[in-house]
Amino acid sequence: MSRSPVVPRRRLGAELRRLREAARKTVEDAAAVLECSASKISRLETGKGVPRTRDVRDLIEYYGNVPQSERDRLLRWASEGQGQGWWNDYRDVLGGDLMADHLVRYITLEGDASKIRSFQPEVIPGLLQTEEYVYSMSTLFWPETSEEERTRYVEFRMRRKEYLHRDIGPLNFEVIIGESALQHPIGDQEVMRRQLEWLRKTLEESQANVTLRVLPRLAALRHALGGSFSIVKFEDDEDQDVVYFEGREGATYLEKPSDVERYDHKFDEIESVSLNRVDSLARIDEEIRTIG
Numbered sequence: 001m002s003r004s005p006v007v008p009r010r011r012l013g014a015e016l017r018r019l020r021e022a023a024r025k026t027v028e029d030a031a032a033v034l035e036c037s038a039s040k041i042s043r044l045e046t047g048k049g050v051p052r053t054r055d056v057r058d059l060i061e062y063y064g065n066v067p068q069s070e071r072d073r074l075l076r077w078a079s080e081g082q083g084q085g086w087w088n089d090y091r092d093v094l095g096g097d098l099m100a101d102h103l104v105r106y107i108t109l110e111g112d113a114s115k116i117r118s119f120q121p122e123v124i125p126g127l128l129q130t131e132e133y134v135y136s137m138s139t140l141f142w143p144e145t146s147e148e149e150r151t152r153y154v155e156f157r158m159r160r161k162e163y164l165h166r167d168i169g170p171l172n173f174e175v176i177i178g179e180s181a182l183q184h185p186i187g188d189q190e191v192m193r194r195q196l197e198w199l200r201k202t203l204e205e206s207q208a209n210v211t212l213r214v215l216p217r218l219a220a221l222r223h224a225l226g227g228s229f230s231i232v233k234f235e236d237d238e239d240q241d242v243v244y245f246e247g248r249e250g251a252t253y254l255e256k257p258s259d260v261e262r263y264d265h266k267f268d269e270i271e272s273v274s275l276n277r278v279d280s281l282a283r284i285d286e287e288i289r290t291i292g
Contacts, residue, residue: 006108007239008080010047014240015074016059017045023063033062048105051078085111090156093149106232106244106251111163113171114235117267120228121178121220123186124195127161128175128202128212133195134158136187170209176267176274179217182287193291196284203281213274214283223270231263 020030027045031038034055043049056078060066066074085108110116118125124133134157138150145153163171185192203212215223232242243254243263254260275283 005050005081005083005085006047006105007112007234007236008077009049009051010239012051012056012074012077012081013045013047015070015077016056019060019063019066020045023065025063030059030062033058047081051081053078053082086159087156090152093152093156103246103251106230106246107160109232109242109244110160110171112234112239113232114169115172115174115233116230117233117264118173118175118228118230119215119267119270120175120181121215122180122184122228124177124181124199125175126157127164127171127173128199128210129157130191130195130198131158132191133186136191140186164207164210172209174211174267176213176215176270178215178220179283180220182214182284189291193288196288196291200281200284200288203277203284211277212280213271213277214280215270215274219270219273223266223273226266229263229266231260231267 020027027038027041030041034040036055040049044051044055053075056074060071060074087104087107116127123137126134129137131154134154135150138145138153142150164173182196186195199212202210228246230244230246232244234241240255240257241260243259245252254263274280
């Protein structure tokens, strides 16, 4: 699985915004130069829009005082940012009920991350979900969706799991799940049993890039009040780490270093009261025996 165009878009956007502010120009000023809407400039600066080399070159000229080495770097990012991610193979389900825009954005960040620290108190995290579990969740939350669209969605989610085994270097995934995630019924008992068996296999194999811990229910009463969150980290210092919160109605991203540091500390706190690897494995085994 190759790298996505999202990181060069984010790098380019952040630098263009810095140059615009250094030149004391407004978003409206930049929009006038390109003869476009202010919203297009905003999307370009936040990494959400597909950059055009000509637009980037015109903005560089307008802002002025940009060294040649930096010009070359910006134009290279513009070129790299024009690519298409693997998720575009699923345009038929992108933007539908099953595929909110915020989920697509998160998956693009996920694909370029070097590490993700994820706390999931209520459900099994997406990268560790079985095909049956994903299908059952889609049936539970979106019962009106067609079978064809549901099947494509499940295929999309399974392909996403390749991040853990990608050629450019597997994603390091640190996850803490609450006991409720082991007990919350998704699908029938067989679906849950096979999902928990998959988690057990993940723990037993002790993949170097995946760690899994279980947070006891009593500890969760204190630490899970803020809900789930994921900290997306990048290897390159030029890329700003991100804290991500997902909800049914949308998502929130925090990108200030102080926010990332605060949630890193929160994750460390939760980890300190979670079960160790051996005890987490025993807790999962206990729940499997309960199902029968």
